[in-house]
Amino acid sequence: MMATVRVQPPAKTPGLAISDSRQLMFGKCPNPVTCGFDLVIGNGTVFPEINFTLPQMTIEQTTWRNVTDHYREIGEAIVSTARRLRIPGIVVEFELLPPMTENPAWGAEVTRILSDRLRRGYEEDGLHSALRVTPVDIRDIVRPPNLRSGKEWDLMRRSFDQCARAGAHILSIESVGGKEVHDEALMYGDIAGIVFALGVLAPRDMEFLWRNILRTCREYGIVAGGDSACGFANTAMQLASQSLLPEVIAAIDRGASAVRSLVAVECGAIGPSKDCAYEGPILKAITGIPISMEGKSASCAHFSPVGNIAGAMCDLWSNESVQNIRLLSGSAPEAFLELLAYDCRLYNNALNTGRADVYRAMLVESDVRINVQALVLSPESTVRIADAIVSTTGHYRKTVAAALECCTVICEALEAKQLELSRSEMLWLKRTEESLQSLPENEDSFIASMMSAYGHLIDPSSYGL
Amino acid sequence: MADLQELSDALCSGYVDRVKHITKELLENGTPSGTILKEGFIAGMDIVGARMSKHEMYLPDVLQSARAMKGAMEILQPYLKESGVKATGTVVLGTVKGDMHDIGKTIVGIMLQGAGMEVIDLGVNVPPEAFIEAIRKHSPQLVGFSALLTTTMLWMKKTIDAITTAELRDKVKIMIGGAPTSQRFADEIGADGYAHDAGGAVITARELIAGLKGTEVSSHIPKVAK
Numbered sequence: 001m002m003a004t005v006r007v008q009p010p011a012k013t014p015g016l017a018i019s020d021s022r023q024l025m026f027g028k029c030p031n032p033v034t035c036g037f038d039l040v041i042g043n044g045t046v047f048p049e050i051n052f053t054l055p056q057m058t059i060e061q062t063t064w065r066n067v068t069d070h071y072r073e074i075g076e077a078i079v080s081t082a083r084r085l086r087i088p089g090i091v092v093e094f095e096l097l098p099p100m101t102e103n104p105a106w107g108a109e110v111t112r113i114l115s116d117r118l119r120r121g122y123e124e125d126g127l128h129s130a131l132r133v134t135p136v137d138i139r140d141i142v143r144p145p146n147l148r149s150g151k152e153w154d155l156m157r158r159s160f161d162q163c164a165r166a167g168a169h170i171l172s173i174e175s176v177g178g179k180e181v182h183d184e185a186l187m188y189g190d191i192a193g194i195v196f197a198l199g200v201l202a203p204r205d206m207e208f209l210w211r212n213i214l215r216t217c218r219e220y221g222i223v224a225g226g227d228s229a230c231g232f233a234n235t236a237m238q239l240a241s242q243s244l245l246p247e248v249i250a251a252i253d254r255g256a257s258a259v260r261s262l263v264a265v266e267c268g269a270i271g272p273s274k275d276c277a278y279e280g281p282i283l284k285a286i287t288g289i290p291i292s293m294e295g296k297s298a299s300c301a302h303f304s305p306v307g308n309i310a311g312a313m314c315d316l317w318s319n320e321s322v323q324n325i326r327l328l329s330g331s332a333p334e335a336f337l338e339l340l341a342y343d344c345r346l347y348n349n350a351l352n353t354g355r356a357d358v359y360r361a362m363l364v365e366s367d368v369r370i371n372v373q374a375l376v377l378s379p380e381s382t383v384r385i386a387d388a389i390v391s392t393t394g395h396y397r398k399t400v401a402a403a404l405e406c407c408t409v410i411c412e413a414l415e416a417k418q419l420e421l422s423r424s425e426m427l428w429l430k431r432t433e434e435s436l437q438s439l440p441e442n443e444d445s446f447i448a449s450m451m452s453a454y455g456h457l458i459d460p461s462s463y464g465l
Numbered sequence: 466m467a468d469l470q471e472l473s474d475a476l477c478s479g480y481v482d483r484v485k486h487i488t489k490e491l492l493e494n495g496t497p498s499g500t501i502l503k504e505g506f507i508a509g510m511d512i513v514g515a516r517m518s519k520h521e522m523y524l525p526d527v528l529q530s531a532r533a534m535k536g537a538m539e540i541l542q543p544y545l546k547e548s549g550v551k552a553t554g555t556v557v558l559g560t561v562k563g564d565m566h567d568i569g570k571t572i573v574g575i576m577l578q579g580a581g582m583e584v585i586d587l588g589v590n591v592p593p594e595a596f597i598e599a600i601r602k603h604s605p606q607l608v609g610f611s612a613l614l615t616t617t618m619l620w621m622k623k624t625i626d627a628i629t630t631a632e633l634r635d636k637v638k639i640m641i642g643g644a645p646t647s648q649r650f651a652d653e654i655g656a657d658g659y660a661h662d663a664g665g666a667v668i669t670a671r672e673l674i675a676g677l678k679g680t681e682v683s684s685h686i687p688k689v690a691k
Contacts (some may be wrong), residue, residue, distance in 0.1 A: 056645070058619045097616050098563050141565055141590050183568045187575075189525030235568060242662065243520035243571070318550075323615055334658070 004437040016386055017288030021379035024281060024313050025360060027351050028287030028394050033270055035223045036130025036169035037122035039089045041272050042290030046347035048340035049091040049132070049318040050078055050277055052084070052303075052333040055325045059099040064106065070324050071110045075117035077334040085341045088348075090119060090126035091170070091272070091292070091316050101136040101159045108162035115167025127191050132225055133168035135159040137176045147177055147462035152223050160213060164220040171217055172225035172274050177205020177463070178260070179231045181454045186236055189249055189428065191403065191435045195256065196450040198232060199399025200443070203262035204463040210267035217268075226283070227255035227264040236304075237278070237373060241303055241325035246428040248410060248421065251372045254383045255406035257398045258282035262389070265289060275318035278310060281377060282402075285386035290315035295341050300332065305371035310362040313379065317343050369418055372410055372425075381409045396443040400436055407433040467491060469504045476509030477516075479529030481536050488537040498544035502581065506534050506541075507553070510579035518664035524572065531579045552583040554674040555605040557637075559591035563622035566613035567642065573609065575667045580667045582674075593620075593627035600633050606674045609666070610656075612643040621646070622654035638673035642666060 017030045029042035041047065047239040052074050059067055062141035071094075073267040082090055094114055100107040111133050139145050139152045147153065160171060178201030185193025206227060228234075236253040239245035258279040265271075271289030273280045275298075279292035291314060296307030298320035304310070311317055319336040329335050360379070367374035375381060386407035389398045410429060413419040421429065440446050447465065458465075467487040475483040491501050513530045516522040548684050558574050560566055574584045586602050587595055596608060608628070613619040621641055628634050640658040641651050651659035656671050660666035 053614075056615045058623075059616050086628050097614065098565065099616075136563070142589060185572070187524055187572065188528055215486070239524065239568075244517075244524040244663075246523055288498065369664060428523075 001006050007159055014287060016285050016383065016390060018285045019382040019383065019387070020465055024285055024339055024382060025351075025356055026312060026314050026347050027356070029284055029290045029315055031270065031290070033223060033272060033290055036091075037118060037128055039091070039128040039130045041091070041130075044351060045088060046314060046344045046351075047316055048087065048337060048344050049090045049093055049272075049316040050093060050333060050337045050340060051093045051275065051319055051321045052162065053095070053321045053323055054097065055323045059097060059106075067106075068109060071113050072117075073331070074324055074333050075114050076252045077231060077331050078337060079117055079121040079125070079127065081135055081334045081337045081341070082121065082129075083253065085127050085338060085423060087127070087337075087341050088345075090337075091130050091132055092171075093132040093275070093318070094168075095134045095321065096159065096163075096182070098136050098138055101138050104159040104162045104256060104443060105153060105283040107133075107135060107159050108166040111163045111168050115169075120168075128224075130169040132170040132172055132272075134164040134172045134174065135163065136463055137173055140176045140179060143180065144459040145176065145180060145455055145462060153407070157212060160216045164216050164222055167341040168220075168222060168454035170223040170225040170272070171213055173209070173213065173229065174228045174230040174274065174276065175202070175206055175209055176231050177209070178202035180457045181450075182232050183235065184454065186239065186245065186249070186253070189245065189432075191249075191252070191432045192439060192446075192450065194253060194405065195396070195399050195436070195439065195455055196248075196446070196454060198229075198253075198256050198260050199396040200233070200447060200450070201458065201463050203263045203395035204465075206260060206263040207267060208464075210264045210269065214268045223271075224264070224267075226267040226269045226271055226273035226277065226289070227261050228277035229254075229261050229279055230274070230276040232260070233257040233279060234276055237304060238302060240373070241305065246425050247305075247372045248425050248429045249432065251410065252371060252403050252406045252432060254279055255282070255376050255381075256399045256403040257458075258286075258385065259389055259395055262286060263395070266394050275316065276320060278304075278306065278377065281313040281379070281382040282386045282389070284313060284315075285383050286390060292318050294318040294320045297336065297343060300336060306367055306374045306377055308363045309367040309374045309377050311343070311347070312360045312377075313382070314347075317347070372413075372419060372421065376406050376409060377417055381406075385407060394443060396446060397441075404436050466527065469496070469501070469508070473509035473512065474610060476530050476533055476537075478507060479526060479533050481529075481533045482682050484533040485540060492540070492544060498541055498548050499550040499646050502545060506537070507581045508598055510534060510581075513579065513662050514667050518662075527579075528575060529594035531575050534579060553581040554593045554607060554670070555583045555585070555603055556607045557585045557587060557596065557599045557603060557605045557611060558609040558611070559587035559599075560589040560611045560613075561617055562590060562592045563620060564612050564614055564617035565589045566611070566643070569613070569663075570609070570611035572663045573642065573660070574613070576663045576667050577670055580671065581590060582670065587683055594622040597628060597633060600628065600631075600637055601658060605636045605637060606677050607640060607670055609640045609642070609670075611641075612646065614620045615645050616652065618643065618645050621656065625655050635678060638677050640666065640669055640673060650653060
């Protein structure tokens, strides 16, 4: 039987759900979520979240049968691997590809294939599971993006609805409101533009978007998972990994992005947050929701400098995405589920034997002094950034506060000789901190100045401006 | 008196006003506009590109140099036009059909502009017919495709096939890039070149355009006085 969703609203008070960084632990959170086929997330066990995509192929009417065959094969592989490894529970994420959102019936068909397979896995083998479905945000297919009306928005809305009806247990999205400005600002290393995107534009879009997603979730009695700053802070992370952008910008962007991802929770999302939302620990500290994270086990999709530390506070452990191709052992989704399963055994063994603190410390310490992006994800930094966010009001001021706290955390680590940065990184840190300090207190003044710099990139009506 | 080396250095440092000032001074002193373009701007941006490839400059620094060049080009442009100096090449860029990923392609476009090329950026989710229309309209020497998804990269081949069917294939070189692509994939689909990153894209673009024209790209900047 599918479990009833237990909706526990996150803390609305200005305080933090987890204010002691020692309590920010993998597998545990104040507000666990029960969903899908009797799966309880965040209640003392870390579960794998397996993600996958198609190999090199086009998605068209003529190839559609081949597409669905891939997803059937993936579903079988996941359930049989879960049985073989005695995985106690699992989240399967189906992230739609653009044609599957543009054609809502296609996305719904794959949702049904996967949901039905998980149902049989539960009925036949007792596998506890949930299916997360993530339609693609296709609203930025036109520039400037038309976020609140038009064909793309209509298709997205229908995609959410049809996937929910077809058996999704959790709905999520990687929303793109503000990305058109963020991309430009990131390329120029302009922190004011980054704040405009993350603290003004994205929250306004997300409030609109998530009200609609919540309506769908309530109608079908399923979970509103969460959003991700994937198109924002992960773009920064990837540019930094190619040495195109200073690491400090990527680190500050990460902390600041938590404010926009938090908007989903403010609207009623209860987690688990999206795996690619590396800002998840900050959300967990503020709201107590369970979070999904990815790190070293996601190197099949992209590289990152936070492979171990990303798992230190996770409730679900994900591989981001892997193509359904054959490896020597079996299919790539099977192989990566096995990797995730063994990682989760370690987490759960540590939790069950009273060694979670030690294991978490190893995950944190092995990364935190090597890279500044890891530094801002440490449990201590997480709580400080979270505290900065809840200590002020308004998304704009919260974003500035989070970014400034990241600067302070980095400066303190440098002074304590816990971290080293190159001269050029130091220059960017100083420049960015000074720019943040010079931003106006008043949001309207800030918006006016930003509209003159970036107004040509956006449709103001998409943001209620 | 300012010289071309000083112009190139100021450009590398991204000093917008300084680059404009030196450009004006050089023009007033009778330096040919084509020489300023080649030995000041393009030479400076070549250094910038090389430093970026060696991870000595970040993208924001590179773009600041590009911004300085753009500002000074507004001063130089009328002189270049008068002298008959043309861009070193025209490039049509776009992310192929079904794919909305933008930023990598945009960075490549900026770097190609810095190398003196005229860039027509068609944006994202560009169907084959839009590439064909742009080829007919702008007569580029080079067309660049970008893709980030395993399910959209095959639109690169479909687009090449469409360009061939439209009998335009022998008029343009085709370069591809994007995370799931590779030189091997470029060879498989019949593209002329592949670039791993933005710096590489400039080198590949120059080679392909030179190959099409059968000569060195830089020699297309006539050394004529204004």
